[in-house]
Amino acid sequence: MTLAAARSPYPRPRELRRRRRAGRPRRPPREILMVLAERTIYAAVFLAIAAEAVPSTLGHIGAAGRAPVTPITPIVEWTVITAAVLGVVALARALLAFGPVYAGAAARTWLLSTPVDRTGLLTVPLAIAVAAGAGLAAAIGFALLLVTRLGPPPVPWLTGWAALGAAITCGCAVAQARRRPVPVLRRRLTAAGYALTAAVLAVPLLRPAVPPPALAATGTATWAGALALVACAAVAMYAARRHLADMTRGTACSGGELALAARVSLLSLDSTLFWPVVTERRLRALARVRPAGIRGNRVAALVRADVARVLRMRTGLLAWAALLPVPYAAHLAGLTAFLPAIHLVAAFLAAYRLAGGLRLIAHAPALRRALGGTDLTLKLAHLVVPAAGAVVWSAASALLAPISPLTAAVSAVGAVAVCYRMATRPPLDHTSMVVDTGPFGPMPPDLVMRLLRGPALLAVLAVVQLAIAG
Structure with a gap:
């Protein structure tokens, strides 16, 4: 008997998955039936809502002479289209951050370290990633149907967007397997995101008067484009599956x-x-930063360090700037009655994106002891940057939308207060007592109160804003 004949063949991925499922503890049938009944109830409620919402929405889209609920201007349409392209770029960036092919800890430790067929083992994670990417891209296309008056046939339109999402996911999977082009691709996607964000901000300022071309009469072209995207997605899936064999343990666990x-x-x-x-x-x-000395007393040094942190990680500034046209867009969409509350919420989101230093110092007692001084002094020093951001944001957005100075002032002060409450929220305690509320089941009041610290104040201030404006 030769050595090749005595060597046992490696188990196939299907057999490995069968062995892993067989090793799991079996649940009793009663527990399985209870879980299925609970999930069936949730699924029935969701399907009932979808059965009522989707046909009425599509009927509203397809109605030729029906007046929309809110006026849709060319400014809104071009802004939404640019934001949709930005959403596609953000989807690709998020897929590269999470993988998109992701293998669990057990598979990385016990399966990928063996000479098993990696193509068959990673096919299921690739299929899950492709389905998620296709669903998110289809959601972006559905949002375009709702907000704009492009009027394409819904079926080929959504099919094309889903195929685009699947192709992007497969392209990210190929880049993940090759590994080397991933940092370059991330930098290019980040640069594209900055450019598209600037375009979204520029559309309300440019005030385009020409609407985008309508696609209601281009049914054949829409179907042809959808079929072309489906073909591209099929080719990308084939290429991604071929590159699964090149996946290493490092690339499979990158996200x-x-x-x-x-x-x-x-x-x-x-x-x-x-x-x-x-x-x-x-x-x-x-990778590397340029060292720089920080001068001044403790408070001035902390403020300068917080400013350097914001300038070094520009994502917060990007989100802060991207929220500037939100009140103006709400005004164009006909939401003038709720404009003060929308302005307050947007001001809070803009300020909270700059409060990373406050969140860090509030949840790090050891860092506060190392820096010295009182806790209140350290927290107030790190509140300077988000407070300045809230004031500048409220004043700049008030110049774009019809917002009174009193509303802008209340939004700035309220945004800073809510930002401080949210950032200094104590850690959640999942071991607190539980109160039985009867038909609504058990409820942890301490956990709920900590979760509402900040959002409750924001809701109260929004009501105050509406009362002042009314």
């Missing part, structure tokens, strides 16, 4: 820490577990 942090933060309802991982990845991507 593992980010995916794990997202899952843990979602299950624990605590976003502070997710954003430190994102910040760490961004700092590692910088």
Whole structure:
């Protein structure tokens, strides 16, 4: 008997998955039926809502002479179209951050370290990523149908957007397998995101009077474009599946820490577990920085360090600038009655994007002890940058939209107050007592109160804004 005949063949990926499922503990049939019944109820409610909402929405889109609920101007249409392109770029950037092909810890440790067929093992994660990318891209296309008056046939339009999302996901999977072009691709996508954000901000200022071309009479061309995108998606899927064999343990777990942090933060309802991982990845991507001395007393040095942090990580500034045309867009959409509340919420979001230093210092007692001084002094020093951002944002957005100086002042002060309440929120305690509320089930009041710290104040201030404007 030769050595080749005595060697046992490697198990196939299907057999490995079957063995892994067989090793899981079996649940009793009663528990399985209860879980299925609960999920069936949720699915029935969701399908009932979708069955009522989707046909009425599509009928509203397809109605030729029907007046829209709010006036849709060319400014709104061009802004939404540019924002949709920005959403596609952001989708590709997010896919590269998470993988898009992601293998769990067990598969990376016990399966990818063996000479198993990696193409068959990673086909299911690739299919999940492609389905997610196609669904998100189709959602962007559906938003275009709702807000604009392009009027294309819904079926080929959504099919083309889903195929575009699948092709982008497969292209990101190929880049992930090759590994070397990923940093270059990330930088190019980031630059494209900055350019498109500037375009979104420029559209309300340019005030285009010509609407985008209508696609209602281009049914054949729309179907041809959708079929071409489907063909491109099929070719991209074939290329991505061929490159799965080149996946290493390092490339398959490139977005593992980010995916794990997202899952843990979602299950624990605590976003502070997710954003430190994102910040760490961004700092590692910088690779190197130019050292600079910080002069002045403790408060001035802390303020300068916070300004340097904001300038070094420009994503917060990008989001701050991207929120500037939101009140003006709400005014153009006919939401003038709710404009003060919208202005307040947008001001809070803009200021909160600049409050990274405040969040860090509020949740790091060891860092506060190392810096010295009182806790209140340290927190107020790190509140200077978001407060200045809120004031400048409120004044700049008030110049674009019909907002009174009193409304802008209340928005600035309210945004700073809510930002401070949110950033200094104590850590969530999942071991607090639970109160039985009867038909609504058990409820942890302490956890709910901590989750409402900040959003409740924002809701009260929004009502105050509406009362002042009314």
